[in-house]
Amino acid sequence: MKKIINRPDQVVYEMLDGLVAANPGKLKLVREKKIVLRADTPLKGKVALLTGSGSGHEPDQVWYVGKGLMDAACAGEVFAAPTADAVYEATKMVDGGAGVLYLIKNYTGDRANFSMAAEMAQMDGIRVETVIANDDVAVKDSTWTAGRRGVAGAILNYKITGAKAELGASLEAVKEIAERVNANCRSMGFALTSCTTPAKGSPTFDLGGDEMELGVGLHGEPGRKRTKIMPGDEIIDLLMENVVGDLPFKSGDEVAVMVNGLGGTPIMELYVAFRRVAEYLQQRDIRIAKTYIGEYCTSLDMAGCSVSLLKLDYEMKGLLDYPVDIPLKVF
């Protein structure tokens, strides 16, 4: 297995140890439950944002814990939801009296465990609300979900909703904007290669040397169809037709664009892809107000990318500009 790894059963713990070591004074780690929290939590009077998912999607989720974004995140084992017990524990730790919003992606395991944790926390008198991102237009149901999956567009939701919560909004207002962002966000991706989990040590699915998976899921689950590899512009046009056509996005709309690398795709290729995204939108008079290109929600070492569009309103644009202080940074 071609990974920088010691023991597969320790890789998530060692990753979290590295994360905390790289951010002294900024994060708290409950190691045995794999919970990462802002060091200053609970924040009295602030609505706490809590997320979580299986590991293997880094920087999602734990790299988004910090001022202006998440109060805490629960990391599961690779591609496995965090336990209800861990989510419940995190909920109690982050609640500052103003309630907790769970902002998660639509996967069956995550939904079940966050739902159970919400019930337990509510019995303790903690107010908990949940918003579930389901931005992926590729498939209606999948092997991992009932309904559409949540993919990288959810990160734009975290960013906007995180700013709203940081600015002191009520639980109702924070939930409202998270739902509004989700309703206006659409994504679709594709894979050129499978990913390899540390536990299995070999590709999670087979893809021929000349094949790609259109509409692939974040765990390598099947998408819409398998096809021969196409030139980059044709792939992007196909994604854009589906993403733009679904909302639909219209002439005159202002959008945030995310081109999200799935883990194994170089920056060079993400910008070749974005170039075509920009051309596609310009031809339809859809205006790009904000651009995010890089790795935001990955599938370990999978090659490929996703494109997300978010139709912006004035409030969302302002909140996207709000500064964050999180482990994910350049300098």
Add this chain to the structure above:
Amino acid sequence: MKKIINRPDQVVYEMLDGLVAANPGKLKLVREKKIVLRADTPLKGKVALLTGSGSGHEPDQVWYVGKGLMDAACAGEVFAAPTADAVYEATKMVDGGAGVLYLIKNYTGDRANFSMAAEMAQMDGIRVETVIANDDVAVKDSTWTAGRRGVAGAILNYKITGAKAELGASLEAVKEIAERVNANCRSMGFALTSCTTPAKGSPTFDLGGDEMELGVGLHGEPGRKRTKIMPGDEIIDLLMENVVGDLPFKSGDEVAVMVNGLGGTPIMELYVAFRRVAEYLQQRDIRIAKTYIGEYCTSLDMAGCSVSLLKLDYEMKGLLDYPVDIPLKVF
């Protein structure tokens, strides 16, 4: 070939088009010469910083063009130095009267073409100085260099020297700090897989399924030795012995640490690696003042990473904190 690409001979141009499209108003592109400049250049009275190299190392170099960092960068074809003509042209465009510092990495092609451009610019009366990063301790000479190679540690040099120039220092002072940073910086990396160039379409070198290349170069050129894949901690210990032992770094030193992904390695693994780097340094009472973990100087889709250490002084620490406004960002 598993890449998001249209035509291999157009990939660098299309990447640059994407870069400029993603940063409206901030960059200028001289497309036929593959020069990217800050939109506000030339800056009167500011020493201009100019760099360049073959493409395929993204975000190095063109993603570092912006306030607080590079005034311009020349992109070559993939793994091929920019032409002397392009460097000369860029030099004329960025000079604001205070001179130009070339800050490049030690590769034969880059050295030759930047040297030729410097001569041409000097004949025009432009003051040009050059500092050549050679932080890689892996090999004394290589297939691509006479002397040690420059690798990811050079990015820490760009960051510090960029701040110094932004703050209005003279050409002599800017050159002095670039030389000081280079003298205090050491790096070493390894590859788990080869990279694949768009033109060739297949791996540039063969590496067995259970093998790694210790001390690999940024173009896949041979390093110190080929060996069986080792557990992550053993690999990192080996790199650290060589990096720490070379300067040598000593108890009480304060350092900046960079763990640089080579393109195909997930964030999860980079943080597993950093965790061990931090342990190694703590055991030797070498204090980490600044941490940079991510992709700073890559080799297309190569899996693996490098570790760089920079022994800091008070001025360097301050300059590392100076803000930048560059295309490479998260939010």
